Amino acid sequence: MLGTISREQVLAAEFEWRERALDWEWADDEEELVTAYHEAGHAIVGCALGAHIASVSLSQASMFDDEDEIGVRRFGDCIVQWGRIDPNSDWQVTRELLTILAGPVAEFVYQSGDEDALDVRTWAGDWRQAQRCVAILKKDPQQQTKLLHQCIAQLRHIVSSEPCWSAIAALADELMLGDEIEGEQVADLVRFWWSRA
Numbered sequence: 001m002l003g004t005i006s007r008e009q010v011l012a013a014e015f016e017w018r019e020r021a022l023d024w025e026w027a028d029d030e031e032e033l034v035t036a037y038h039e040a041g042h043a044i045v046g047c048a049l050g051a052h053i054a055s056v057s058l059s060q061a062s063m064f065d066d067e068d069e070i071g072v073r074r075f076g077d078c079i080v081q082w083g084r085i086d087p088n089s090d091w092q093v094t095r096e097l098l099t100i101l102a103g104p105v106a107e108f109v110y111q112s113g114d115e116d117a118l119d120v121r122t123w124a125g126d127w128r129q130a131q132r133c134v135a136i137l138k139k140d141p142q143q144q145t146k147l148l149h150q151c152i153a154q155l156r157h158i159v160s161s162e163p164c165w166s167a168i169a170a171l172a173d174e175l176m177l178g179d180e181i182e183g184e185q186v187a188d189l190v191r192f193w194w195s196r197a
């Protein structure tokens with residue numbers, strides 16, 4: 001029957017719908033921002049350690065595509081190239097290890113070090129790569145764990161200090177605009193913030 005719903009009821013329903021839409025958008029944006037800080041962490045630390053960053057982006061298309069795949073929530077991408085190097089030298093493996101861990105660490109620092117906010121499953125790929133690196137550097141499993149903890153502690157300090165944090169925040173902001181960021185832009189940010197330090 002028409003005319004049984006009051007104008008107030010319609011307005012209330014519309015208001016509730018809008019509230020939910022806002023909540024939903026906010027949740028998405030927040031998750032995207034966390035990913036932006038994660039990818040920016042890989043890119044800025046890698047670049048500062050001498051890598052050439054091919055590109056870095058938030059590939060939003062896969063955000064929903066991947067929803068059915070168990071454990072796949074990461075939808076950002078950072079492509080790092082090291083050029084002509086000895087892949088097995090300790091220095092090279094260490095640079096890679098720091099660059100890999102810089103993503104999760106930047107995310108952690110962005111979340112104000114709140115361990116409850118962390119979703120370690122999304123780091124599975126980074127974590128596996130990091131473990132591969134420490135296995136090259138140290139034979140003893142206890143030493144491997146110790147090295148991982150040392151690198152994370154060192155990175156937490158570097159990433160949360162200047163000039164690193166400003167460079168990561170600036171890149172995360174650019175990533176949120178949605179375009180793919182080219183390596184030269186990352187290198188410019190590193191030059192800019194490090195020259196002020």
Ligand SMILES: [Zn+2]
Nearest residue numbers: 038103104126
């Ligand atoms: Zn990562």
